[in-house]
Amino acid sequence: MTLISPAARDALQLWLDGQRALAGASENTITAYRGDVAEFLAFMTEHHGAPQGLAALERIGVADMRAWMAHMRGMGLSARSLARKLSAVKSFYRWLAEREGFEPTAVLSTRAPKFRRKLPRPLAEDAAKKVIETVEHQSQEPWVAARDVAVVTLLYGCGLRISEALGLRGADAPLGRSLRITGKGGKERVVPVLDAARSAVDAYLDLCPHPKEPAAPLFRGVRGGALSPRIIQKVMARTRAQLGLPSTATPHALRHSFATHLLSAGGDLRAIQELLGHASLSTTQAYTAVDTARLMETYDRAHPRA
Structure with missing residues (x-):
């Protein structure tokens, strides 16, 4: 400077x-x-x-x-x-x-240049489920496979960012009915934990060879250190290649999928904002545009133009 x-x-x-x-x-x-x-x-x-x-x-x-x-x-x-x-x-x-x-x-008073905001790219519901089912086949080591399933289940089932999931500590397990998450900017939120996510984490802990320590990372790398986000990104890359999914099927896309599927099921926008930890409702409203775009795609398929 x-x-x-x-x-x-x-x-x-x-x-x-x-x-x-x-x-x-x-x-x-x-x-x-x-x-x-x-x-x-x-x-x-x-x-x-x-x-x-x-x-x-x-x-x-x-x-x-x-x-x-x-x-x-x-x-x-x-x-x-x-x-x-x-x-x-x-x-x-x-x-x-x-x-x-x-x-x-x-x-x-200076106006920002106009640009087209990129819409989130969620997975379809069946694709998200297939990802969770297929992730476990990416490793021959049972505890590693269980770990990867637990992480992606938390991303999709709780709408966590990958940094939030990997930021969990041993003291957070066994998971209860809800999790207190500290997200961006130190903003805290409480997210409900689905039975599937709780079971996936329990299965991982049963197989994990590293001792569960309250202050240590919940999700461990092969050598016992903190699990790197890059490992989960690579697992997702192999999974989407196996399933023929686009490159947009990333770990973060599972969080987008969580929000979009909740909205499709009639979820309240304000409630979804709280669950995701968005500071601004306008950020969450992007999922409304996604839901509308998917609705129009369905309409176009059902009513093809002559």
Whole structure:
């Protein structure tokens, strides 16, 4: 951050500290925020030919914002990535304006480029069930096969992120009727545990050669350490190849499938939001679009046009 003035650098760090402590942002989010805002501040230094102190940052105008966005697009940045960077810059400016007492209209009024949001790509219900049935055949070691089945059953049956499933500890087992999960940004939620998921974890624990220790990872690698997400991704890759499923059939697709199938069965959108741990309802609403798209596909198959 050599192109950034000391005052701007200190302000950025204070804002990041607040995002970590008060907003509960994850370290990955903090890293992304730091890079996005630092890149913006460095551009403004080069654009104006001098390091931008706080007083200079207050004078950033519409033309400056247009120049930055044009520069980003000129570097080949996608509309989606630019919208993400602009969101980080706006968040920083809101905080800075409130702290320094200026009006950040030029920055906050800048419109993000339009882009088409990618819809989640869930599996069909029968495909999700076949994945769980087929995963156990990817390893000749019985306890490893049981472990992999337990993980994918939790992803699909409880809607967990892979990091959440692999973050479970020995103290969490045997699983009860519900699990308290700490998700992104330290947000806690309680998810119900299906009998199938509970049974799958029990079967794994019965076969696992490594001792169950309260503070140790619940799911172990072959050598006894924490199970790597990459292992489950490879298992899913072999499973989808065996079943002829598309490359979108990833571990995360099982979480998408959990949400979409709940919605199809009449689940309440707000309840699904809570189960998934989404901070915003708009994120969960993406599954409404998926459900509608699947409905139209079914309609088109049933009523082919002449």
